[in-house]
Amino acid sequence: MQEDKTTEMTVRRSWWKIGGNGETNGSTWLVRGVILLVAIAVVVGVFFGMYEPSATAQPGEVLLGFPEDWVVKWELIKWVNDGLDWIVIKGDVFFSGIRDGVQQYILSPLRDFLTMQPAKSIGAIHFGFDWVRACWIIVVLLAGFLMWYLYRKWWVGLLTLVALGALYYWIPWLVVVALVGLVAWRVVSLKLSIVVVIFLIAMNFFGMTDLAMETLAVTFTASLLCIVMGVPLGIIAATSNRFDNFLRPILDGMQTMPSFVYLVPALMLFGLGMVPAVMATLIYAIPPIIRLTNLGIRQVDAQVVEASKSFGSTAMQLLVKVQVPLALPTILAGLNQTVMMALAMVVVASMIGAKGLGVEVLTGIGRINPGQGLIGGISIVFLAIILDRISQGFAKQPQTSVTG
Amino acid sequence: MSEEIGISCQDVWKVFGPNPESVFDLVDSGASKQDVLEQTGHVIAVKEVSFDVHENEIFVVMGLSGSGKSTLVRCINRLIEPTKGKIAVDGMDIAAMNDNELRELRRHKLSMVFQYFGLLPHRSVEDNVGFGLEIRGEHGRKKEQRVAEAIEQVGLKGWEKSRISELSGGMQQRVGLARALAVESEIILMDEPFSALDPLIRRQMQDEFINMRSEMKKTVVFITHDLLEALKLGDRVAIMKDGEIVQIGTPEDIVGQPADEYVSEFVKDVPRGRVIPVRSIMEEPIVVVRSQQDIETCVREMGDKRTPVAFVVGPFNRIMGILTMRDAIDADRKGLKTVGEAVREEFASVTPDSMLEDSLPLVAEGNLPVAVIDEEKHLLGVINRATLIQAMQAEDTTENNNQHNNNHNNHNNKKE
Numbered sequence: 001m002q003e004d005k006t007t008e009m010t011v012r013r014s015w016w017k018i019g020g021n022g023e024t025n026g027s028t029w030l031v032r033g034v035i036l037l038v039a040i041a042v043v044v045g046v047f048f049g050m051y052e053p054s055a056t057a058q059p060g061e062v063l064l065g066f067p068e069d070w071v072v073k074w075e076l077i078k079w080v081n082d083g084l085d086w087i088v089i090k091g092d093v094f095f096s097g098i099r100d101g102v103q104q105y106i107l108s109p110l111r112d113f114l115t116m117q118p119a120k121s122i123g124a125i126h127f128g129f130d131w132v133r134a135c136w137i138i139v140v141l142l143a144g145f146l147m148w149y150l151y152r153k154w155w156v157g158l159l160t161l162v163a164l165g166a167l168y169y170w171i172p173w174l175v176v177v178a179l180v181g182l183v184a185w186r187v188v189s190l191k192l193s194i195v196v197v198i199f200l201i202a203m204n205f206f207g208m209t210d211l212a213m214e215t216l217a218v219t220f221t222a223s224l225l226c227i228v229m230g231v232p233l234g235i236i237a238a239t240s241n242r243f244d245n246f247l248r249p250i251l252d253g254m255q256t257m258p259s260f261v262y263l264v265p266a267l268m269l270f271g272l273g274m275v276p277a278v279m280a281t282l283i284y285a286i287p288p289i290i291r292l293t294n295l296g297i298r299q300v301d302a303q304v305v306e307a308s309k310s311f312g313s314t315a316m317q318l319l320v321k322v323q324v325p326l327a328l329p330t331i332l333a334g335l336n337q338t339v340m341m342a343l344a345m346v347v348v349a350s351m352i353g354a355k356g357l358g359v360e361v362l363t364g365i366g367r368i369n370p371g372q373g374l375i376g377g378i379s380i381v382f383l384a385i386i387l388d389r390i391s392q393g394f395a396k397q398p399q400t401s402v403t404g
Numbered sequence: 405m406s407e408e409i410g411i412s413c414q415d416v417w418k419v420f421g422p423n424p425e426s427v428f429d430l431v432d433s434g435a436s437k438q439d440v441l442e443q444t445g446h447v448i449a450v451k452e453v454s455f456d457v458h459e460n461e462i463f464v465v466m467g468l469s470g471s472g473k474s475t476l477v478r479c480i481n482r483l484i485e486p487t488k489g490k491i492a493v494d495g496m497d498i499a500a501m502n503d504n505e506l507r508e509l510r511r512h513k514l515s516m517v518f519q520y521f522g523l524l525p526h527r528s529v530e531d532n533v534g535f536g537l538e539i540r541g542e543h544g545r546k547k548e549q550r551v552a553e554a555i556e557q558v559g560l561k562g563w564e565k566s567r568i569s570e571l572s573g574g575m576q577q578r579v580g581l582a583r584a585l586a587v588e589s590e591i592i593l594m595d596e597p598f599s600a601l602d603p604l605i606r607r608q609m610q611d612e613f614i615n616m617r618s619e620m621k622k623t624v625v626f627i628t629h630d631l632l633e634a635l636k637l638g639d640r641v642a643i644m645k646d647g648e649i650v651q652i653g654t655p656e657d658i659v660g661q662p663a664d665e666y667v668s669e670f671v672k673d674v675p676r677g678r679v680i681p682v683r684s685i686m687e688e689p690i691v692v693v694r695s696q697q698d699i700e701t702c703v704r705e706m707g708d709k710r711t712p713v714a715f716v717v718g719p720f721n722r723i724m725g726i727l728t729m730r731d732a733i734d735a736d737r738k739g740l741k742t743v744g745e746a747v748r749e750e751f752a753s754v755t756p757d758s759m760l761e762d763s764l765p766l767v768a769e770g771n772l773p774v775a776v777i778d779e780e781k782h783l784l785g786v787i788n789r790a791t792l793i794q795a796m797q798a799e800d801t802t803e804n805n806n807q808h809n810n811n812h813n814n815h816n817n818k819k820e
Contacts, residue, residue, distance in 0.1 A: 306522060311510060321524075321539075325526050326526065328526075
């Protein structure tokens, strides 16, 4: 027994020196090596087993150039397409469910709200549950809370509630401009507020406001889904190195892949319209919020975490009371990036039927009408600046204002 | 009560590395910490440490950086899992606890204060202080009351709503301390709580900590790299070196009888006058007379024993005053009869627990020995100038040699 232990230790010791990593056990390296070799063997075996080089390839030919016969490009393409077809057919229920859900419960109400549909459709009959009204109520409550928070006076909040409630049936465009301007002023500065108001009025002159709101609806929907999925993923990645290592190359891939590539599969899975645009945008825009959530939580001062544990906090208490609040500025910086990437992608996604400013640019190009393209482009820039500065302003707010 | 054991550590080990258990055989076969590190890459942070902390005691663990003291204190509340050994808190074996029990232990029995405070920067002072209570699900008036009390205890009243970033380092550590006090745990673990503070603030905090401690009963495990702080605050002090405890004892023991070279090297720098109590150097008074005795005999006795002063005791052996040779002769000439009539009631005296340094001015001022008396005014002994100087001399003779050493230590402290 004693002898056994000693030999075992000698083996570990030598592996240890190769590994050199404080946490890695010697035997893990052995296991990893074996797994890697087996994986390589399987891949090579499958490759040569299924696509045996034909007799025409002479042994010496390999040295001159890669034999034409070995190229499997078209086979691979067919594989992928067949696979996608299979998914489209088999997963129809699943994907159309997602499509309908996103369309009905997030996208349409948001768009209706942003394009001031409630005001335009007074008396219109809504069938089923009135999502527009539900959204309005939530927005009104949130705005009331925000005003109360900013001014610390209960009557300011109440006044906002009443005023916005009344606006449900009548939103003059001037009020929208004024509201956005007010938010920009309170969150960032008076200077930005003036710029924002000018931009919004200019967009009205361009006749682009409704298109901009369509774009915004897709952007916000995608960003919302990014938060819902990205923040939890980032938190898991922060707590598990293994998951982080697994996730990182995938995120790299998602960010590096040309964004056009997502469009066609999204189209096939979700059909024409806004939802595939939202989905393509989601894939393109989610990496920053995952990465920065992960980073933010990992950067939380170790002694604060230790202190929290020493008072007997559970993992959930630690997360909610310490890690997320302290990581919030970083997470919000990630959100800012995500929103900006989403906006960029929404423009591209107009190619698969996302309405909005992108369509304007696309038509401008298609009709060789540079003026139309430029005005659409400028409107996108205005929208981007407004979104970026205000969301950055939120990220830079002192931490207390966010956690209350 | 004070003899009950609050925390008991037996044969505690902490080894960092991929396979911690594997080093025990090596160590058994005589390998040193350095050997183990070179051969296996394992770091032995805490090695075979055993000690008991009594209830309501301040137990100080002192060691330089890398001596394993911070690891050791984290083993007590299992922020770091000990590799081997038994740690009992109030008789409960903490190594055997599951997650739930451990959490309950941390919530109610143990609290901790950290070197860099570990406060939540996004919360106000009162929300930080209430953190421990919040974690264990308390709320409402009871919580607010506890928080207010704790804030008052550390002297931060009026700062409740302030943000942490608005406070100075010393005040931030007060918040850390209040947070630990608010949960009313029996045991407080303090990991170098004052090390990150400026020297002046540090001394002030130490004094306040001593005051605060005398008002409430807490068992404290206090970690520090500052020997003077250890000797000042500790009821008992454990000196750690390379993960092992080299000596445990009262401050007096540590300075008076260092266990080995390492400790004596350390205590060479210590001003002995601040650590050694008067009790340990006091001597029998040479002449003690009762107040009814006549002056002539007294003068003769002083003359015989060649001492310039007699100590006069009254009923129940309580001291009444002193009678110097000169006073006695004067009184004799004036025709006074008994010692009681001539006694001088103003005289220099110290308590047995006061430090040598405190008695130094008294001894230096008059030419007479200083009386050591207890609370009931019993004469316990006297301090003579010669003995005092001798007792403090160990410091004086070595001071010059240690000047360089001292600077070096200071430098180290700053780096940490």
